[in-house]
Amino acid sequence: MACGFSNTCRAVIVFIWAALTLLKVHVASATNISIHVAASEIERQALLNSGWWKDRIPHNTSDHCGWVGTIPKEIGSLRNLESLDLSSNNLNGTIPKEIGSLRNLELLDLSSNNLNGTVLKEIGSLRNLKVLDLGSNNLNGTVPKEIGSLRNLKVLDLGSNNLNGTIPKEIGSLRNLEWLELSSNNLNGTIPKEIGRLRNLESLDLSSNNLNGTIPKEIGRLRNLESLDLSSNNLNGTVPKEIGNLRNLQSLDLSSNNLNGTIRKEIGSLRNLEWLELSSNNLNGTIPKEIWSLRNPKVLELSSNLNKSVQPKRGCELEF
Numbered sequence: 467m468a469c470g471f472s473n474t475c476r477a478v479i480v481f482i483w484a485a486l487t488l489l490k491v492h493v494a495s496a497t498n499i500s501i502h503v504a505a506s507e508i509e510r511q512a513l514l515n516s517g518w519w520k521d522r523i524p525h526n527t528s529d530h531c532g533w534v535g536t537i538p539k540e541i542g543s544l545r546n547l548e549s550l551d552l553s554s555n556n557l558n559g560t561i562p563k564e565i566g567s568l569r570n571l572e573l574l575d576l577s578s579n580n581l582n583g584t585v586l587k588e589i590g591s592l593r594n595l596k597v598l599d600l601g602s603n604n605l606n607g608t609v610p611k612e613i614g615s616l617r618n619l620k621v622l623d624l625g626s627n628n629l630n631g632t633i634p635k636e637i638g639s640l641r642n643l644e645w646l647e648l649s650s651n652n653l654n655g656t657i658p659k660e661i662g663r664l665r666n667l668e669s670l671d672l673s674s675n676n677l678n679g680t681i682p683k684e685i686g687r688l689r690n691l692e693s694l695d696l697s698s699n700n701l702n703g704t705v706p707k708e709i710g711n712l713r714n715l716q717s718l719d720l721s722s723n724n725l726n727g728t729i730r731k732e733i734g735s736l737r738n739l740e741w742l743e744l745s746s747n748n749l750n751g752t753i754p755k756e757i758w759s760l761r762n763p764k765v766l767e768l769s770s771n772l773n774k775s776v777q778p779k780r781g782c783e784l785e786f
């Protein structure tokens with residue numbers, strides 16, 4: 467192997483060896499490759515001897531030492547794998563359906579590669595998953611409804627792909643979800659009201675899709691939400707008053723939609739809000755005086771509503 471003597475490559479090889487030998491390793495290297503195997507000694511040796519990872523270290527490592535090539539279907543034989551992090555490499559091709567055999571997997575992070583093909587419905591068999599991150603790839607097709615079976619999931623990131631179709635209502639079954647990121651895809655249809663069941667959600671980002679319809683009032687049930695980004699969609703109707711229930715909200719971005727009606731005075735009761743973006747909608751009327759009582763405003767952007775922009779000043783009540 468041409469890169470056999472490069473220091474970086476040697477480090478990675480040693481690291482992989484260590485990762486496969488020890489039960490749990492967390493090492494930061496040029497590329498963070500981390501494989502956590504709670505495998506039997508036999509399985510570990512088989513994996514090590516198979517050398518399937520060898521071809522995946524690039525031959526020319528003068529830039530970096532990311533893994534290249536495709537994810538081998540043999541990965542399906544690593545039945546005791548608990549954590550697989552191959553993020554930020556140069557992997558391409560599709561995610562092999564054999565990945566559905568890794569029933570003990572708790573973390574699957576394939577983000578920031580060049581993977582294409584679809585988000586396989588087989589992922590729905592990974593019932594122990596807590597973290598599923600397939601963001602920043604070229605995946606297309608739809609968000610499979612089977613994802614609703616992943617009841618232990620805390621983090622779901624499918625952002626920055628080419629997914630289309632609708633957000634499946636089954637997503638409402640993910641009761642443990644804390645982080646949901648589906649931004650920068652081509653998702654259409656409406657925001658399912660079932661999203662209101664995700665009571666543990668702290669961050670919801672559905673921005674930069676083609677979602678239409680109204681913002682479901684059920685969103686007001688997400689009392690743990692700290693960040694809500696629905697910007698750059700085609701949402702219309704008014705901002706539901708239930709948004710005032712989101713007392714932990716620190717960041718609210720509803721900009722670049724077709725929302726109309728007045729700016730909700732309930733927004734003024736969101737005492738932790740630091741970032742408020744409502745620009746590029748059709749909101750009209752008066753900026754409610756409650757907004758000036760926000761405790762920590764850092765960014766307040768309300769421009770391009772109707773046909774005027776405003777320069778809000780603390781202590782003033784502006785009309786436009």
Ligand SMILES: *[C@@H]1O[C@H](CO)[C@@H](O)[C@H](O)[C@H]1NC(C)=O
Binds near residue numbers: 494495496498554
């Ligand atoms: C590797 O992980 C460390 C610690 O999590 C992080 O600081 C670093 O930026 C990561 N490097 C890459 C290339 O992702």
Ligand SMILES: *[C@@H]1O[C@H](CO)[C@@H](O)[C@H](O)[C@H]1NC(C)=O
Binds near residue numbers: 526527528529
């Ligand atoms: C390795 O990559 C560098 C930078 O991209 C290039 O200059 C060099 O010629 C390559 N070496 C080989 C052996 O391909």
Ligand SMILES: *[C@@H]1O[C@H](CO)[C@@H](O)[C@H](O)[C@H]1NC(C)=O
Binds near residue numbers: 560
């Ligand atoms: C992956 O990328 C390499 C290098 O660009 C290319 O030769 C190969 O055909 C690609 N494979 C797939 C499955 O897209």
Ligand SMILES: *[C@@H]1O[C@H](CO)[C@@H](O)[C@H](O)[C@H]1NC(C)=O
Binds near residue numbers: 559560582583
């Ligand atoms: C993935 O991309 C490669 C290279 O562009 C292409 O040949 C292949 O058909 C694509 N596969 C799928 C399933 O989209």
Ligand SMILES: *[C@@H]1O[C@H](CO)[C@@H](O)[C@H](O)[C@H]1NC(C)=O
Binds near residue numbers: 583584
């Ligand atoms: C995904 O993209 C590929 C290549 O552009 C295309 O052939 C395939 O039909 C697409 N699949 C879906 C499900 O949209």
Ligand SMILES: *[C@@H]1O[C@H](CO)[C@@H](O)[C@H](O)[C@H]1NC(C)=O
Binds near residue numbers: 630
């Ligand atoms: C997704 O996009 C593909 C390719 O453009 C198209 O064939 C398919 O009908 C779309 N699917 C949905 C559900 O919108």
Ligand SMILES: *[C@@H]1O[C@H](CO)[C@@H](O)[C@H](O)[C@H]1NC(C)=O
Binds near residue numbers: 632654655656
């Ligand atoms: C989503 O977009 C596709 C393709 O443009 C279209 O056929 C479908 O009716 C749209 N679905 C919804 C629910 O808007």
Ligand SMILES: *[C@@H]1O[C@H](CO)[C@@H](O)[C@H](O)[C@H]1NC(C)=O
Binds near residue numbers: 656679
């Ligand atoms: C969303 O857009 C689709 C396609 O343009 C349209 O058929 C549908 O009626 C719209 N739905 C809502 C709720 O506005």
Ligand SMILES: *[C@@H]1O[C@H](CO)[C@@H](O)[C@H](O)[C@H]1NC(C)=O
Binds near residue numbers: 679680702703704
């Ligand atoms: C949202 O837009 C759709 C399609 O243009 C329209 O039928 C619907 O009445 C609008 N809804 C509201 C609440 O403005």
Ligand SMILES: *[C@@H]1O[C@H](CO)[C@@H](O)[C@H](O)[C@H]1NC(C)=O
Binds near residue numbers: 703704726728
């Ligand atoms: C919002 O726009 C819709 C459709 O244009 C209209 O029917 C409705 O009265 C508007 N609502 C408000 C509160 O301005």
Ligand SMILES: *[C@@H]1O[C@H](CO)[C@@H](O)[C@H](O)[C@H]1NC(C)=O
Binds near residue numbers: 727728751
């Ligand atoms: C906002 O716009 C709607 C529809 O254009 C209009 O009926 C309403 O009187 C306006 N409200 C204010 C406070 O200007």
Ligand SMILES: *[C@@H]1O[C@H](CO)[C@@H](O)[C@H](O)[C@H]1NC(C)=O
Binds near residue numbers: 772773
């Ligand atoms: C702004 O909107 C009002 C009411 O819709 C209209 O009368 C006025 O001409 C518009 N002003 C500009 C600069 O477009």
